[in-house]
Amino acid sequence: MKIGVIHKYRKHLPVTDKTPVITLQEGSTPLLRVENIEKEFNFPFQLYLKYEGVNPTGSFKDRGMTVAISKAVEKGCEYVICASTGNTSASAAAYASKAKLKALVVIPEGSIALGKLSQAMIHGAKVVAIKGNFDDALKIVREICEKYPVELVNSLNPNRIEGQKTAAFEIVDALGRAPDFHAMPVGNAGNITAYWKGYKEYCAIRPVMMGFQAAKSAPIVEGHPIKKPETIATAIRIGNPASWKKAEAARDESGGLIDKVTDDEILSAYKALAELEGIFVEPASASTLAGLIKYNKKSYFKKATKETIVVGVLTGHGLKDPDRAIKSCFQPEIVEATTAKVCRAFDL
Numbered sequence: 001m002k003i004g005v006i007h008k009y010r011k012h013l014p015v016t017d018k019t020p021v022i023t024l025q026e027g028s029t030p031l032l033r034v035e036n037i038e039k040e041f042n043f044p045f046q047l048y049l050k051y052e053g054v055n056p057t058g059s060f061k062d063r064g065m066t067v068a069i070s071k072a073v074e075k076g077c078e079y080v081i082c083a084s085t086g087n088t089s090a091s092a093a094a095y096a097s098k099a100k101l102k103a104l105v106v107i108p109e110g111s112i113a114l115g116k117l118s119q120a121m122i123h124g125a126k127v128v129a130i131k132g133n134f135d136d137a138l139k140i141v142r143e144i145c146e147k148y149p150v151e152l153v154n155s156l157n158p159n160r161i162e163g164q165k166t167a168a169f170e171i172v173d174a175l176g177r178a179p180d181f182h183a184m185p186v187g188n189a190g191n192i193t194a195y196w197k198g199y200k201e202y203c204a205i206r207p208v209m210m211g212f213q214a215a216k217s218a219p220i221v222e223g224h225p226i227k228k229p230e231t232i233a234t235a236i237r238i239g240n241p242a243s244w245k246k247a248e249a250a251r252d253e254s255g256g257l258i259d260k261v262t263d264d265e266i267l268s269a270y271k272a273l274a275e276l277e278g279i280f281v282e283p284a285s286a287s288t289l290a291g292l293i294k295y296n297k298k299s300y301f302k303k304a305t306k307e308t309i310v311v312g313v314l315t316g317h318g319l320k321d322p323d324r325a326i327k328s329c330f331q332p333e334i335v336e337a338t339t340a341k342v343c344r345a346f347d348l
């Protein structure tokens, strides 16, 4: 049954009987075994993908937003605010409307996928686009929060991390143990922080954490902020992650790594998921598979067997960014409206 992450994992979350639960029944997402991908890329391990794109607003952000918005209502807030590469704003706008709060959203102009922008708008958020990037937007909303009584719902808000850690709980509940390796995209680094917190709270034997940034937006890999981050994976086009140190802690405590994957690697993983497994994700999510392919080629998994379990997180739905899908494929042929012409186009 879908009940939402607060009800499901109440005792692990910062809620009491007095907390009003604002939920859209997020969580309980599929954990899909992807054997076609395992075969195609000669993975020596079992690969499961946590498909977070089927959350109510199409991304993992809903797990954190249900807690952040519920706590905002409990505190008596009227306004919530976020900077966003798109998914946070979509989720904040939806949960705020359910809670009758007003949502304020600051986005980098021109680099938000269309689906995400449409969500923030249709849920009635007040959206301002800045002539700058996500890092500039986050700085601005932090300054606004210091001056005005508005609640920040970016992942700097600890309630977001609390909610998002429930995805690790679900993985452990589904597998009966933690995976051996856990791979995921890294942008502002809240989600890797949340997963690692979740694993630490839930089990003694924990996975090796593998985080992947986009090559030209890889501050943690390069060791310094990136002034002008670029990537087609606009969700993770972030040059100065807020949870930088916590992501490094997750990496180091787990004996893991944070590395980068190129846009070409991301796009080829994006197409492989869609063509081989019927899973449509947004480009940022495909960096998970791109990273696993890269590391398998480097023989990183040489000790793995079919007993080894790797879990990868697919953070957002492909419909978020339909432009990218269309650009990545052959365009439909346009023919006259006769059966003969259609058959010819199909080579029948």
Ligand code: AN7
Pocket (backbone or CB within 6 Å): 059, 083, 084, 085, 086, 087, 088, 089, 155, 185, 186, 187, 188, 189, 190, 191, 192, 235, 236, 282, 284, 285, 315, 316
């Ligand atoms: C699909 O919406 O930062 O490392 O403002 O949308 O926790 O930032 C989105 C991030 C991965 C990276 N995949 O997660 C935002 C935002 C998708 C995302 C990430 C994001 P974090």
